[in-house]
Amino acid sequence: QKSKRPNYLADVSYPVRGGLDRIPVDVFMNGATSLEGFKAEISGTGTHTDKNRLVEPTDDPETGTAEFKLKFAPSTGIRTRTWAYELVDTSGTCPTSKIHKRANVYPKWMPFMPVIVLLALAILTHDVFISISSGCVVARWLLQRDLWIGFLRYLDTDLPAGLVDMNYVILFSWLITGVIGAANRSGGMAALAPIAVKYIKDSFLSQLVVYVFGFVVFFDDYGNTLIVGNSIRPTTDYMRLSREKLSFLVDCTAAPIASLMPISTWVAFEVSRIEASLRTIGYTDESAYGLFLDSISKRFYAWFMLAMVLGSILLSRDWGPMYAAEQRARRGDGVAPHDPNFSEEEAEKLAGGVPPKKGVPQRWWNAFLPIFGLIAGFIPLLFYSGAKQAPWGGVGWDASSRRIIGNADSYGVLVWAGTFAILFQIVLYGLQWSKEWGGCLLTPSEVIQAAIEGTKDLVETTIVLIMASAIGTLVQDVMLPDAIVSMLGTSIPGQALPAVIFIVAAFVALSTGTSWGTMSIIFPIASAGADT
Numbered sequence: 001q002k003s004k005r006p007n008y009l010a011d012v013s014y015p016v017r018g019g020l021d022r023i024p025v026d027v028f029m030n031g032a033t034s035l036e037g038f039k040a041e042i043s044g045t046g047t048h049t050d051k052n053r054l055v056e057p058t059d060d061p062e063t064g065t066a067e068f069k070l071k072f073a074p075s076t077g078i079r080t081r082t083w084a085y086e087l088v089d090t091s092g093t094c095p096t097s098k099i100h101k102r103a104n105v106y107p108k109w110m111p112f113m114p115v116i117v118l119l120a121l122a123i124l125t126h127d128v129f130i131s132i133s134s135g136c137v138v139a140r141w142l143l144q145r146d147l148w149i150g151f152l153r154y155l156d157t158d159l160p161a162g163l164v165d166m167n168y169v170i171l172f173s174w175l176i177t178g179v180i181g182a183a184n185r186s187g188g189m190a191a192l193a194p195i196a197v198k199y200i201k202d203s204f205l206s207q208l209v210v211y212v213f214g215f216v217v218f219f220d221d222y223g224n225t226l227i228v229g230n231s232i233r234p235t236t237d238y239m240r241l242s243r244e245k246l247s248f249l250v251d252c253t254a255a256p257i258a259s260l261m262p263i264s265t266w267v268a269f270e271v272s273r274i275e276a277s278l279r280t281i282g283y284t285d286e287s288a289y290g291l292f293l294d295s296i297s298k299r300f301y302a303w304f305m306l307a308m309v310l311g312s313i314l315l316s317r318d319w320g321p322m323y324a325a326e327q328r329a330r331r332g333d334g335v336a337p338h339d340p341n342f343s344e345e346e347a348e349k350l351a352g353g354v355p356p357k358k359g360v361p362q363r364w365w366n367a368f369l370p371i372f373g374l375i376a377g378f379i380p381l382l383f384y385s386g387a388k389q390a391p392w393g394g395v396g397w398d399a400s401s402r403r404i405i406g407n408a409d410s411y412g413v414l415v416w417a418g419t420f421a422i423l424f425q426i427v428l429y430g431l432q433w434s435k436e437w438g439g440c441l442l443t444p445s446e447v448i449q450a451a452i453e454g455t456k457d458l459v460e461t462t463i464v465l466i467m468a469s470a471i472g473t474l475v476q477d478v479m480l481p482d483a484i485v486s487m488l489g490t491s492i493p494g495q496a497l498p499a500v501i502f503i504v505a506a507f508v509a510l511s512t513g514t515s516w517g518t519m520s521i522i523f524p525i526a527s528a529g530a531d532t
Helices: 110-125 128-146 147-165 167-185 188-198 205-217 221-238 243-260 266-279 286-298 300-315 320-331 343-353 365-389 403-405 410-431 444-477 481-488 494-512 516-532
Strands: 007-009 023-029 039-044 046-055 063-072 079-089 097-106
Touching: 007 063, 007 481, 110 221, 110 444, 110 481, 110 494, 128 147, 128 444, 128 481, 147 167, 147 444, 167 188, 167 266, 167 365, 167 410, 167 444, 188 365, 205 221, 205 243, 205 300, 221 243, 243 266, 243 300, 266 286, 266 410, 266 444, 266 516, 286 403, 365 403, 365 410, 410 444, 444 481, 444 516, 481 516, 494 516
Parallel strands: 007 097
Antiparallel strands: 023 063, 039 079, 046 063, 079 097
């Protein structure tokens, strides 16, 4: 029963976030239309600061609801508090209204413990699974007030809830990598690299091609890494570009580009976090996807990173360990540092992805057309969903474009687009028939098997997604946003909040090694701070 009680922090004035956690008290108005002349009293261990406002009665003119602000005395440990609110009309006209409450009250420092444990273990172990799991268990321990029960609830409640929360994002990620896997099996991906090689004459051009390819494969940062890295790596190796520099170029274009484009697995996850944060603060003026679109021009880190990468290429300048790696590669001492515990053959096998089918012609359009269709079809499908097919009802084609997109089920559209792309591949590869390679280029069964094989690269990503969702929910359950907002109060000007959030997010990302986990932790805090 403990977990069913409301949770509050000691020494924090509620409500702290957009009206969340107000304390309602039913009032018998007896014809009164305001709370003027009423006296608020409290008994027990909590202390109220003031009656907040009167909610006008809707069905019975004789009753209404008074909403109080609440604040508990400082506490050194978790306490069960019982108290009563009493609203007295000093004139004696209206009867006294009284309500009893019981809640768990936590000390103000305790919500920081899950994140502190997470960050400490991330630095010590360099393992995202250990660190996030430990942070989740600590958070659940605080909520259940029992370590063993908290561990069990993490396994049987938080992880399944994370899977449900991320179901559309995970499904779309599987579909995207499935499309890539089938394109690899058809030989289409292998055919794209030789086309690029025709125009690449030195390391400068190879770096520029990597940069441009990042914009082409924008729909998934992991897919970008798999496609661009695997397709261009033989060429960059031949041009003596270090693997370190290639990794930097791929990673520092993949994530920023994926976060700026209106369709990507990154954005699908991010919009889900924005939506959850908006529900927390009670913001309903605009959809989560609409807010994301508004934010694209203000994503300075992503824009600056893309500019820095391009500047590094155009100026041919490197520094620090990257400079040393480039010198090693140009001298012919190897494009990658030698690792005696990891052979080159093993590395190539792991990085190769789904291999092409033997004996089939390698045609570039077998990769280009499905991916182009996926990208080109998303926006029309988004409008179709918003106007006609959203689960909650369409707004019609006469509505504005912004309203149609804001009403669309973006998660559903992502799944539509990925599924249609695989169906298109089944038809495209099935129509390419010849006795030379034994019938169809790929049979429907072979396309599906290649798509399933392609999703194997996302096992680790899927687990991180589930755990990131779990920690994002739990940090809200232990009231970390409340604690931070209360601590900051009005000491930070609104203009400085973006800079503060950026610094905190950078530290969390560096410590945890997962951007998606960082978003789960930071979005609730940032939205609560912005709301106040």
